[in-house]
Amino acid sequence: MQGDYILRKSNKSKYDYHLADRISELADEVLVSILTLLPLNEAATTSILSKRWRYLCQYVLASTMTLKFDAEKTSCSLIDLNREEREKKICRYVAWVNSVVEQHTWPNIEQFRIAFDLDNSFSSSINKWIQFALKKRVQILELDFSENGIHHRQKSCYNFPHELLGLNRGSTSTAVCCEIPSLNPCVYLGLKSIRVLHFNFVDVAEEVLECFLSNCPVLEQLSVFHSPNLVNLRVVRPSIALKYLVIRQCNSLESIEICDANLVSLSYVGNEISLLLRNVPLLVEVSISEDCICNNFIEVAFTQLSCCLSQLEILKLTDQIVPYKRDHIFPILANLKHLEIIFEEDNVCGLLQLTSFFRASPCLHRLVLYLQKISLNEVDICFRNEYSEMDYTKSMRRKIKYKKAKCSHNYLKIVELVGYDGHTSDFELVKYLAKTAVKLEKIVIKGEEEGPWRKMARDVAMHRLKEKVPSTVEFVYR
Template identity: 25%
Template sequence: METRSSKRKKILNASTKRPKISSLSNDHDEEDRISDLPDEILHQILILLPIKSIAKTSILSKRWKNLWNSFPDLDFTTVNTIANSSIAMTSKNVRKKERFYVLKGSEYVDQILTLIDKHSDIRVLKFRAFLSFSRLNHLVRNAVKHNVQELDIEVSTSDYFNFPRSVITSRSLRVLRLKSWHPGFRLPPLETMRDGFKLLSSLSLSRVILHDQPSLIDLFTNSSFPLLKKLHLEALFGLKQLRITCPFLEDLSLESCFQLLELEICVGRLRKLKVLSCFDAYSVRSRVKIDAPNLEILLWSYNAVTEESVLKNLHLLNEAFVGFFLLHEDLSVVKSQSVSNFLSGISNCRSLTLDRQCIEILSKNNKFAGVSLCPFNKLKSLEFSTGFNKHNNSGLAKCNNIIQWNKELWELPNSGEEKYWESQIQNLRSFLHHLKVVKIHGFTECANDVTLVKFLLKHAKVLQELFLFTCSLSKSRESLLREKIKSQIMGFSRASSKAKIVFE
């Protein structure tokens, strides 16, 4: 039998007889394979690092120094953040340390730009800083001189500044984002703006001062932005009239334009539209017109009800979220008709979400009583977020072909509930014939809620799922009582054999 010691000796002898690794292999292992990669691939690797780390690689060798000088994507947002800086600079109690940090960050951007080879192009330049207008212009001119394709600027200044005109004349720029944190910037005359941006595909402007030129009717047109695909406008102070007809526009976002009176959108290729917190609620001559045959997603939230609404050709609308801002419950007859026209304009959508005030307009307002809506024949999903009372059933009856219905709270009277709901069968017939999924949030397991569940199960002929999300009050009840209520609900008769009840 071979002992352990003899076995170890055999292994040791065998290892001494192995051929030595050639010096050529050692040389091969010491090769710098990363440095031998093409510049384009190394640039893609470096882009994953913060800008400071990328700059430090320039000291490794002459090869890496050339890489830094030719690096096309400069993102200085990792060096300085404007959020804290702008707050610090606008405060009366600015500490010297904070001021030094902000200025140091902007000077760092200048220093890096001067190091770039004069013949190198910049693909992307992003920075956030507190800057003077002269320093901002210097940075923009440098970027344009190096044929920048994407320029992302987020700045705060000590005073209003003018839009950098060197950007307008750029022939390389494709993407532009300019945001002012404080206090804002002015646009040049529209004649000057219309002469540039011929190759721009994406534009975002935030905090623009337009008191001297409240109308942008002739700016966003085919002649000014022939290739624009994405447009984001936010906080345009003083803007009253806006018309957008860019032929290739696909994504449009408009936010916080509270003084807006007239909005006209006529774009054949538009696919996504978002309008948030716009229109003057006190206006008596506000209007909106949307003509977008390829629109797929519409987000219309917290906007004041306009006097006139014209939405047409929205045949491909897939998702729509609608919310209105009301200063008071009672609408004028004109604005009630405008709400009706707006909802009728989106009647081809497949998924619809209505916010709480929208349901209140449909249900509680007497001036809406004689207004009818177009049927939502293509609707597959409908969600409500509402404090619901039984007088809101008229609002539900107006939106037929309902498939999904969420609620937050039910406040029903304590007597005659079953008779009341049975009396509403005719008004809710279309609703009940298309209802497939019901989700009741805040289910209290009280008699009123149970009566409603019984009514839905009895008359919803195509119901597939009924979700009952119990509230904390209900969960605190005695478990035996809760089980008794559940057993009672499970025993209710069902118009649909596929109806499934789920307790959450």
């Protein structure tokens, strides 16, 4: 521990330098407060300084209310290691967690987070960690076993133990934990305290999730990422406390059913599924990013969301181009304030689609467009499908495009363009938005990866925009 240098005069030399350890002179209470602000692994390293620091570190580890075993730097270093070195680092991580868990003496904890590349071969230790967390009546339980930056792992995912919740593996109906005599009372009581559940690369079955939803009365947030064998998910009346649900990349998932729930926010990323919503009066935010091959994506999405469209305030339809149909009438999104969609900026149909959203969303305040370019041939095909050959041959495409899509919006104040690169189509789009949104206040531009030539192109494009767009509009580049 580095201290302060004190400069003093002496007879032997002009100056003597004395190193004073000011930090160790602080009271134990102050040092403990400092250590509790550090990540667990950094706090643990202070134990090598002296016996006093070892005592303080042990006290902090034994009494901390937040146990976050994040090992991001270690996970990054695992990628380039051979099998033997990799296994040694993993075993050291497991031993570290076991050591802290064994030393912990405080009756309760607020958060227990495991973030490391672990698989089912470490299920014995992971099971003990979960039991420990439930015994301590944890409020936030996070199991993140993802490989750093790798989404298609070859190893088997950790299987969440049915037995821990008093369930029979492969059961077709959800068991209510309190009716299982063999269930550890500490586990049952621990379920009553959980507010947040996060699973990443955890094989968590339908009956396990339903057991959590049925027996965690204060559970507000549930997120499940990369659960390989989850097929169906039901959120029904027993889970009335749940407000935020996030499901991502569960490739076997076929359906999500949400009925009679107080859900506020729903986010789904993955393959096309059956989404059934009934009686969700508080649902105001929906994000759907489906790998969908159908041409009627928008119709399917709006049909699935039909019971809550009028109450939505935030709608995100990303990773899937919204196809345009000339005679299609959008339902009115009366309360929509934030919209995110993919926009084909070289496509007349994309602009007309955007205009349709404007007309259906009279109270829209913020618009986020993910810009996607298409080839000139695709523009021609789309254009000729929407207009007659005479219209196409007699008029310039760009003039027709903006004339046909003309409308105005009185509430749109913030526009964000993701993927802006300063091409002519980007420039024309910004001009169109500035004219359409009569009360526009800010344009946020998120360009592609920086480079010398991209920076030059960006600066030229920004200069052109500021000349053509009203001075009242603020430009922000990120």
